[in-house]
Amino acid sequence: MNKVMDKISQGVYVLTTFAGGCIVDSVSQVSSEENPLLTISVRKENYTNELVHENNKIILSVLGKDVDGRIIETFGFHSMRDYNKFENIDTMDVDGIKVPLDSLGYIELEIEERIENNTHTLLLCRYQNSRELNVGEELTYNEYRRNKTKNKKEGSTWVCTACGYIYEGKNIPDDFICPICGADKSMFEKK
Ligand SMILES: Cc1cc2nc3c(=O)[nH]c(=O)nc-3n(C[C@H](O)[C@H](O)[C@H](O)COP(=O)(O)O)c2cc1C
Numbered sequence: 001m002n003k004v005m006d007k008i009s010q011g012v013y014v015l016t017t018f019a020g021g022c023i024v025d026s027v028s029q030v031s032s033e034e035n036p037l038l039t040i041s042v043r044k045e046n047y048t049n050e051l052v053h054e055n056n057k058i059i060l061s062v063l064g065k066d067v068d069g070r071i072i073e074t075f076g077f078h079s080m081r082d083y084n085k086f087e088n089i090d091t092m093d094v095d096g097i098k099v100p101l102d103s104l105g106y107i108e109l110e111i112e113e114r115i116e117n118n119t120h121t122l123l124l125c126r127y128q129n130s131r132e133l134n135v136g137e138e139l140t141y142n143e144y145r146r147n148k149t150k151n152k153k154e155g156s157t158w159v160c161t162a163c164g165y166i167y168e169g170k171n172i173p174d175d176f177i178c179p180i181c182g183a184d185k186s187m188f189e190k191k
Pocket of ligand 1: 012020021022023024025026027041042043044045046047048049072075076077078079080081144179180
């Protein structure tokens with residue numbers, strides 16, 4: 001991937017729905033009427049993909065620059081299949097959906113359409129409601145990549161040389177597959 005692709009600016013969000021959720025950066029506002037449309041793409045192998053086929057209501061929490069890195073670690077590097085992400089994160093309940101308290105705010109969305117690709121489901125979502133929780137600047141994906149989150153540990157960052165995805169942890173499991181581009185462990189370089 002060349003450097004021009006890095007210029008495409010994206011944010012970092014927690015997508016939650018009933019019984020799960022994950023970090024997403026692939027969020028775009030595609031219309032600007034009173035209840036705008038947003039798109040979000042969710043990898044098919046993620047447990048969250050199953051959940052967004054079972055539920056029409058989802059919530060996007062907008063992460064700020066000072067977000068506790070445990071939120072990204074928990075929702076972005078673990079699967080709800082084998083780990084209860086809500087156990088150690090402070091959340092509030094919004095109509096049965098848990099949202100992290102450490103966010104700038106959340107947006108309630110209704111899924112109107114699902115567009116299926118080989119690797120991803122593109123969700124076409126209609127804005128319903130939103131609420132500000134904390135004042136601050138939003139975290140961008142590029143800033144995240146530059147490791148601005150609070151709990152970054154020295155020498156424990158691996159970068160996917162194919163897409164720039166960052167894995168935090170001392171060692172990458174042998175069977176690790178990049179959740180963004182599908183590259184295997186050999187494509188990761190220690191930073
Ligand atoms: C910064 C960042 C951005 C991510 N963006 C996306 C994304 O846009 N879509 C997606 O499906 N997964 C994305 N992921 C990966 C998922 O959050 C991750 O695979 C998660 O562990 C899936 O959990 P689940 O199996 O419980 O759904 C991202 C992860 C990080 C750290």
